[in-house]
Amino acid sequence: MTTTLEHTAVAEESQGGGLARYQNAGTAVAGGVLFAFLFWLIARKTMDPTGEAFNDQVTTILGCGWIIGFWFGIGAFNGPMRWLLGRDHSRADDLYYAGHNQGRARYWKYTTDHKVVGVQYIIVTMGLLGVGGLLAMAIRTELIMPGNHFVNQQVYNAFISLHGMIMILALIVAIAGPWANFVMPIMIGARDMAFPRLNALSLWTLVSAASLLVAVAAVGGLTMGWVVLAPITDQNGVGMDLFALTIVVFAVSSTVGGVNVVCTILTMRTKGMTLERVPIFVWGAITTSALALYAFPFFFLVEVLQLLDRNVATSFFVSGGGGTGWLQANLFWLMGHPEVYVILTPAVAACFEIAAVMARKPVFSYRTAVAAMVGLSGLSILVWAHHMFTSGWAPTLGGPFMVTTEIISIPTGLFFLVLIGTLWRGHIWMKLPTIWMFGFIANFIIGGITGIYLSDIPIDNQLHGTMFVTAHFHYIFVGSVLFGAVAALAFWFPKVTGRFLDEFLGRISFWLVFIGVQVTFLAMFASGLKGMPRRVSSYSVIFDHTNLITTIGAYIIMSGMLVLLGAIIKSWGHGEPSGPNPWHANSLEWMVPTPPPLENFDVMPVITEDPYNFREEMVRS
Amino acid sequence: MSIDTQADDETADARIAEGNAAHDQERHHDGGEGHGGGGDGGGHHESPEVVDGRQRMAIWLFIGGDMVILAGLLFTYLYLRGTNTEGHWMNMVGYTGHPWSYYYNVLFVKGGSLPNPTTVSVNPVSAGFYWFVTLVTVVSAGIIWFGEKRLRASRDAKSFVPIASLATVVALVALVLTIVQLRQIPEIFVTQNDSAYMAYTSYSSAILVLEGSALIHMVVLAFLGLGLSIRASRGVISGDKWYQVRLVRLFWVWVAISSVIVAAVVTTVNTIH
């Protein structure tokens, strides 16, 4: 099979690829800049310069230019054009697009190989986390004591908004991006994703959107918090237009990615790989993708309406023409709450996977694990108005939404049952992934329980809008999702690089981040209970001790993350070699060589049981 | 995970590998069937039926996402109408007419000025016209569906070309009609800080976004219809490779259905008013 592949490739290499031979990230940026410039010229000529919305219109059109030019430059339009003209891909074209024999250059191209896309997602996630983390440090530095010291309020407001948005984007892709792409197709015994070109599309649309966020900062920023609820957005400068465009494109990216993951899991499984036999992470990938398919269209819609309000003087969210901010709040939270579970579910599923492999024991009650993930996703679409308890919108609906929200604690509790049940009486191998997975458990219980307080309306009437809320969701996002993401990285890193993530540095990083999270966010809970509002650049002196502690904790987290970054860089090139199956696991991603070859399998495997039957002889292999 | 074909079973391994190689050659010769359409077939050992099933699932999922957007749009429409914030669903403070009167009065007639703005109302859009555009859309969907049926029965790709082209033309007519419709959305002329521009009440806004969404769908339909025509005439769609026609038809019919839904909602709400 491999020889056949080589043979075909050698024969046709020179013919494959077409236009894609000349396209890469460089041409994408060039195309983006060129089109942005052209669109800017056109906008200045065609839009009415005396109009109220002139600057918004010019900026929006310029932003569209960047996006379209970038897509042209990277090759996103090649496929549709070839389809239109009836010039479908030949086998040689497919091989070229898959990055065959292109070495490192394929990481900078519209490459369809799911393993390349997975690595690209790792890089994008790390970039986003890095920028978001720097902003977090700037925020905490400003809040080290009462009063304004380091940055002015306008800049501070821009920092909190961009920190929020960048981190949300980073966490949405942090686990599903790298691992639902890199390992999931191998796990189910597929040669690639169901639609490899859509896979490349979702990655590069994400890059085109994320790079627009940088431009948001350049044009005066976004100073309204990442939720950008009307009508305050009216006062924001043109940064708001680019922000809305970013979200619109991001929604396209995640929809395309979600369709691809769902189709892959439902239709690409190898013979015998029933849905009861797939590794549990696969269930996490499909629930999160299906939920994203429901949630992100609302995000798309709400930002399109926002753009219309700003650019063509419609009245969706402004009261002068009969609009209302509550419409936006509803549409936004219809997306906003499911999105929390889009972020959380892959972390939970990765921890299930790691717990089972490292404890040398099957997942405890696989059915419960699946039911909990699916149930949680289903419930999460019925709870959105708990973000609006204190908004004054429909007070009579408070009770029903409180009920749906609190029912969520039942499937959430099942996550702990499955994790502890899996670890109980296991033979737990304490390696780096295991340690971060334990960190997930410890932090998730705090994040979960503090969520119950906030779902209770009498308590929410006091704690809503305070640092208590901020601390709660940071326990979820940093304490749980980030820990799950690092655990997943440490677990699958050997499959990507053939090397272990440095155990020593990884452990130092773990302790720094773990202790840092407790210091930072326990003190932040105290600030919130005392009555400190969130999103403030300064605060009353009664909050000074707890804020100082929080800032110290944040620096501890940062040092831990820097150590982790060092470990990743060091191990990627020079880590200890791991072999193809370092954890002695049974699922398919560990059965293929490292790095996995193009199209993963020489012979399609046939599956007769789930991957959790750990046997003595496998340990020695 | 226990795998039947362990690597130590050399004969079985070789047999399967050889089978694959043969299949490869065969697929190579038939020109990469299943690599177009809504995406591209990932593996290369699959029958067109399998690839088609996968692509149909993707189309259904995309339609599902589109349904969420449509639900959001209708929610927007009904919510704005229900709340009628400050009574401004169909009126706002401004002027009827066109900004030209502003330029004329304020800029060209020295010292001229506009009268004080008053609350002006807009007229509802024509429900009849709405239904007419919907009818054209439904007809285009019907044509493509008829074409698919014929193609599947007769296996004659050449005769499918004019049908697909006709459907495309009808979709283009619907597209042009939608543009006409968009231009009829009532606007109100407002002035603010020495600038004058046209603004939309929440009623006009909701109509605008519904019709804008329809317009984008028409563009996609025209693209798909044109693609089918070209592909059929180039022989990429042949008598027994009609699967892509069905994929396109599924989306086309959904667009027609959504058009009917929107027209029904808009009509009902218009008549209540």
Add this chain to the structure above:
Amino acid sequence: MTDSDNDKTSLKSFFWLWGILTIVGVVLGLYGPSHLMPKSMSPNMHLTILTMVIFTVAAAPVAAGVYAATIYVLRNWTHKGDEPPPPAKPVRENGIIVATWVSISVLLTLFLLIWGLGALAEDNASASSNPLIVNVIAQQWVWTFQYPGTHVESNSLYLPEGREVEFHVSSDDVTHGFWIVQMGVQVDANPGVITTIHTTPNVLGTFDVRCEQFCGLNHAFMDALGDVVTPQQFSTWLAAQPQRT
């Protein structure tokens, strides 16, 4: 690790751990909220703090159970080193444990719901048919309070003790969040709509009004002072205020 380690008697230390951690949680629940949160000046705030305490006490055994189990697992069943440990005895399903766990969490959730809905009803209940009305107007970045029936307009909030107050909240520009920190009530101030909340101040003394909804540049500084005074002091104060034209 031998199977004798898995002897049931060894679970004793788990239960000890669980018990101790539960007590720690209960103590934290009893003292934490009331110590950290602002002093209560209304029945609503009293209810909020009470609910915080009840929920913390109820959650203590759950969190303690998870922590105790995790620590117990870490103490008894971990292996170090570069060689993987041998397979453990597989337990794929245990219907009784799953059913017990689900039942307990359903019961706990029911408790949360019953308490929460009861508290919500009490929170919303109107104590009097003749409340004092106060109009609250937010604008970037000041609060203005009007007392209908008079022409008084003030930037600090004076309230009489013991009488129910109904706040009619609106905004002149963007959305703000009206929050009386010591009374446990919040509602957004929106342009174009009036939202209401009510509470009954029951302790004399000063309190804080803060904005809890992000509202732009000076959001951090958008607060106002408040004072709960006796009804007599309140009428004197009202009469002494300059009249708005």
